[in-house]
Amino acid sequence: MGRRPRKQKTLGQGLDRRTLLVGGGAAAGLLLAWGVWPRSYAPNLNAAPGETVFDAFLKIDRAGQVIVIVPQTETGQGVTTLLPQILADELGADWRTVAVQGAPVSPLYANTLLAREWLAGDGTRLLGGAGDWAIDQYATRRALMLTGGGTSVPMFHDAYRDAGAAARVLLCKAAAARWNVPWESCDIAEGIVSDGGERRLKLGELAEEAATFDLPDILPLRQGQDGLAGQDLPRLDTPSKIDGSHNFAADIRLPDMVYASIRQGPIGDARFRSANEDAARTVTGFLKLVKQDRWVAAVASNWWAANKALDLADPVFDLHGPPVDSAMIDDRLEAAFSSDDGRRLYSQGALLPVFDKATILASEYRVDPGLHLAIEPPCATARVTDTGAEVWIATQAPSLARAAIADALGLADTAVTLYPLHAGGSFGRKMDFEAGVQAALIARDMGRPVQLLWSRLEDVVHDRPSAPAHARMAAKLGRNGAIDGWLAKVAAPCALSQTWARIADGALPHQAAADAADKATRLAVEGMVPPYAIANWAVDHYPADVGLPLGFVRGNARLYGAFFTESFIDELAHLSGIEAMSFRIQMLGGNPRLAHCLTTAAAMGGWQGGIAGSGQGLAAHMMDGAYAAVMVEAGMEGSRLSVGRIIAAVDCGDQVNPDIARQQIESGLIYGLACAMGASVPYAKGLPTRAILGRMDLPRLADIGEVTVELIRSTAPAAGVTDVAAPLVAPAIAGALFTVTGQRFRSLPLLGRA
Template sequence: MAETGDRRAGKAARLPRLSRRALLTGAAAGGGLALAWAIWPRRYEQQADVVEGETAFGAFLKIDGNGQVIVMVPQAELGQGVFTLFAQMVADELGADWRTVAVQPAPPGPLYANRLLAREWFDGPVRQAFGQWGEKAIDEYALRSTLMLTGGSTSVPAFADDLRQAGAAARVLLCMAAAERWAVGWESCDIQGGIVTDGTRRARIGELAREAAAFDLPAVLPYRPERRDEALLGAPLPRLDVPSKIDGSANYAADIRLPDMIYAAIRQGPVNAARLDSINEAAARKVPGMIGIVREQGWVAVTARNWWAANQALDRLDPVFVLDGPEVDEASISAALDAAFDGSDGARYFRRGELGPVFEGARIVRADYDVAPALHLALEPMAATARVRPDDVEIWMPTQAPVPARRAVARALDVKESTVTVYPLFAGGSFGIKMEVEAGVQAALIARAAKVPVQLMWSRSEDIIRDCPRPPARARMAAKLGPGGLVEGWSAKVAAPATLAQLWRRIGHGEARGQALAATAGEADALAVSGMDVPYGIPHFAVDHYPADIGLPTGRWRGNADSYGAFFTESFIDELAVIAGVEPLSFRIQMLGGQPRLAQCLTTVATLGGWQGGVAGSGQGIACHMMRGGAIAVLVETALEQGRVAMKRIVAVADCGRLVNPDIARQQIEGGLIFGLAMALGAAPRYRRSLPEGMRLGDYGLPRLTDVGEITVEFLDSAAAPTGVGEIGVPALAPALASALSTLTGKRYRRLPLVERAA
């Protein structure tokens, strides 16, 4: 990592804790020997948990005597289709009959760790400490810590190889069992539709499963060709989770029912509440059905026979909190972002060439951009059900981080982690907020106090007040244009909190929100400017992050920093195109000689969308983005009707490598585009006295079905490895819409949301 100047020299040597702490302390304390121990690979002989009649084939697959294929899924199903995608990858390599394929959430185990997300999260500091050994060190840390996490569109790319290997291994073992029965070479056997055959004889995989598990695998596994007429991979197979969601049998947090269970409502105060000051207990106890009150540091809960009674009693309880530090409002957030640029904690994370000589004495184009905080506003508020008994604790909750949640509950109750079981449930939306673990901890503490099972459900207002939003950010962009409109120099300085470092302290270290805020206040982080290493061939280029202490806890969000990074970058590209007098599509294409996939996305979307060149009055805008190996281009067409943005069309073309299931991929891109539209037009709270002013979904300008317009999504045929599709649809929508609005009004839109929020 290169630094921005002498005043920041030495910043690269300061490393955040990794637990991030467990890995780094070994290198600091014991030198080479400790490093070798930290990264020395261990052998994990992990098998899927089985019941009678089932046979495990490694950690990801088991087959029962009836031939049902059960795929173990360590990732949370958040509506992104991961249950179906994982099953599809295994079933294709195995040769299973899709009608016999089922899935089961995986229990904690080292091989279920999301090493890819761990690498993204920790790569910067660990690579600084360990150099070329950094990736191996992170992988070992993730495995030993059972770091099961869902997020960052990493599910398919993180586990694709493991799942393909699981299917291939089981196919070979089943063929070996059949071959021994038939006295033929196993290489002459194959499996199609769940039937093992050598071309003459046939046997069902269920009847061979127990025998097959006793054979040894060959040194090299034979894999199926990826493009075959009968392939399940790449087919638009129906989702496995949809039937249960349609008939109501799928369990969400609010559906859990346990014997003697009661209900709880909670009040946690503003974002910087330090402690509970007073309550009106007498008034609360007048509510029929009210049972008890549970007080903890920073929050209070009421239990009752039903949630409505608990919530009514909570309102009458009228809790008053004492704030820690100054109040948070829009003015304080803006001042903190400005102050960050004047601090000494900034660091440079992307660099090409030398900007100094290019900018010196030259005419520089400058523009400043802002994004406001953005709330998650998932359909399902935070919720959890807990049962606490002397020897075991059970938690039912939607979670993207089941193992950190289990550790947090064990820490809060002061019990052994092995006594805590977390049952991950379907999530009714997340967008990153279900990475937080506090609802499970709260439910466990309330259940312990009540001595009966408790279901905790946050109210909508509580979900809004205690949200950890997408961070606000401010960018100072500068560029020098050369002959022909080519960009010769580019500087992006971004002030924003180190959000993902802050989140890790909450879920990885168990720190309270205030502790995590204080610990990361001066921590520059490459993840805070992800997506800003632009794909354009700009010879002199730099991106700096300036950590901002805004006093507001922030969290993971769909697209993370790419969501605002693309807005800064693509909006500035559009402004430069206008100044250079070059049509916006051509302006981009001339700088994409090294990125043919992205260039093809742009030319294809222009053709499909009937691109008119971004001329005045067209209502059209175009933008593109690359993210984790995928590429996308988005064209929007909009109008202004009575001062309101009226979307006409959204056209997107993406290259996301080989698609496991094109229907699910299309759904995810469409969902990302609509999410990006919500970010562009709303989702931003007004903070006053540390509280958001709006307490309902209707207060946040979220798009309705009639607001979206026609959506077209196309994928380029690609032989590249599969990439995540859950987030890549988000970043390019806002800059494309900003560009489109500029053609209608003649002014530039440099702030998200793009339209003024009603007071």
């Protein structure tokens, strides 16, 4: 990408034991050094005339508009409604007055929850609370603003609730001072401060005064009052998206701006060699070819001219190393099972005595890499001067994106202003931000603002797909269908380790893939711990370098982990002679929330016991405090998969906005259906064999019948819901197809590579 690796500690495999052991004392030196760093940070928000900053999450202007600051990237999941709804509920605001503003880079917005999930290693686990503290401090002091994994609400719920409560107290204090009454007698409802009588004031009338008061030692929260939380409030981003006024990355327009398209060669260690610039000059509007070591971009007065010029320029790249192809991916995954890098990461009980001299049931499964295929290809707009840069981009890691752009331009981080935009879909693709770095370099070369938009072809070629994986599952059945022993061996590269190496450490994609090739990690087998009561089980990971750079996706390793686990459960149920739901329920006595989801989905769908010809399948899964079960009715229409019904029952805690939760679960179901049907391409000679969406066997409206989502009432804390349903669809469909065809479908896509 034309930038040098950042010189910092690599944490792609987590904060490991070596990182945390200093001079023989467990984390002593680290704790001492970090202990003297500042622990409090002031908000760095800009306030327009008439606006009053209350804290890092809230401003109120004189007109009474409640401006909520949101650090999380809106990718369609509704986070710019959910977090403001939490704050507005506790504040007592009128929903019609609530507005949203993106957050600047600040330690106050660090997502320590996702950082813990991503960076925790054996060392931090051994250190317990000290290990978690170290990750939290690392994330905070690096201002790791991250969006992903359904962590936004669990991470920031309390912060937004407390911000609303604090503002409510300050506004009540300001009103009480005017009326000469105790502030505890005042309250806010629908954006009006009152003392319970006829005296009333609007928020905007009190905002400036309120900011001068002090908060009490104990912050009072609302108790038992009907408010905005739990209501199906309309999304704040919907009106502008409907009328077209909402700005995505490709909508940005700057004075004197030009447009660029880019080519980056085949997948792998490719270097730019040459291009026919004379042919490019024949295109009206063409301005220049900008050449870097690993890519070339055409710049023109409009994007279509830039892309056409690049086609005619026909760039040539030199590829170092073998070109990626599907056969090579399969061979390397199978070879991983024979390597010395495999490692047992999860286990319980004693598996060897159970398997010794026993009849073992075994199956093998395979999952191909899955593309993101978001509606919006990578895009960024940049303006670079001698003293600084401005970049407009949708990114799930804005602080890391800003640092990478600054590094590429040779600037201090503070000299780069990054304007966070909403994403036109992501599914994890916007965790990478190479388009922002490229746009900044092109803009510097051109000396004028540049908007870089990748073509759909480029998006498919240089997507960072989900990880391919092979699994060898083995089990021993005991009496009455009980599972006495369970072993899962998974060969897969770790996509999350690669992603971290790219975005945090500046590694090139092929370097990140190679560096993670011999490191077994829990991140590659998350979701593989069986949720069922099995006395003896183990999960082994066999790392591999398949030559294909991989990335953050919706569900991550759970996409294949749940497919392996739930498909194998179906096979064991059939071999034991017990129908699939009862087989699962008998092992869920210690997991009542998942059992409730399973029985609810079966009852709503009219489960027939998985009898031959029923076309019904089931799957259940849990992740990060969310529990879900899916029942499908599916069959074949000629050579094409058809899904008549999808029923999901989900226990995801006390949701802030149930309608948005249902939207995200429905979205996850369709995403999972895309993984089951297609969303994958074969690779040959370092390139995907096709790049047109219409040829990828993606689900169409005609392929999808009725979709029903039931949210199970719960008083548990709200869990993230963006990922929980996606991994369940493929195994449920596989089970349904078995009842129709009598054939086990053990690969994704289910109908094989097109």
